[in-house]
Amino acid sequence: MMSAQFIDASEDALAVSRSERRRCPRYSCHGSAEAMVLFPEFLFRGEILDISLKGCFLKTKSHAPMDRYSRVDLRFSVNGNQYRTLARVMGVRSGNGVGVEFYFDSQRAEAAFRDLVRSLSLSGEAN
Secondary structure, three states: OOOHHHHHHHHHHHHHHHHHHOOOOOEEEEEEEEEEEEOOEEEEEEEEEEEOOOEEEEEOOOOOOOOOOOEEEEEEEEOOEEEEEEEEEEEEEOOOEEEEEEEOOOHHHHHHHHHHHHHHHHHOOEO
16 A cells, blocks of 8 residues: 555656656646647647747637647637747647647748747746
8 A cells, every 4th residue: 555645745746747747838828719620631720828939828618529639730829929830739738738849841930939938037937
């Protein structure tokens, strides 16, 4: 039988390992997103509450059947600026949201996005 102390320690270690997987700090923001999953093809919409240089979490009530690493065409707006990029699904919480990792197709688009993240980092704290 496992002790409660061992279970608590395991949960703490799991929480630390999850936070350490993030390669970049996340910044609070307010935005909306529309994602077209490329296969099988379907559209879902969500709200962006925080974002990093590498990705974001889309809060959505969608129960769409998507798998990890599904490719999406992502259009989103943050702080009045419009962005479009390819992304891949990194985590699905059905009925709660989807974590995506960005794949910018041009250096110009990536530079514009870096400017957004830089401005968010100057105006607030990382999550």
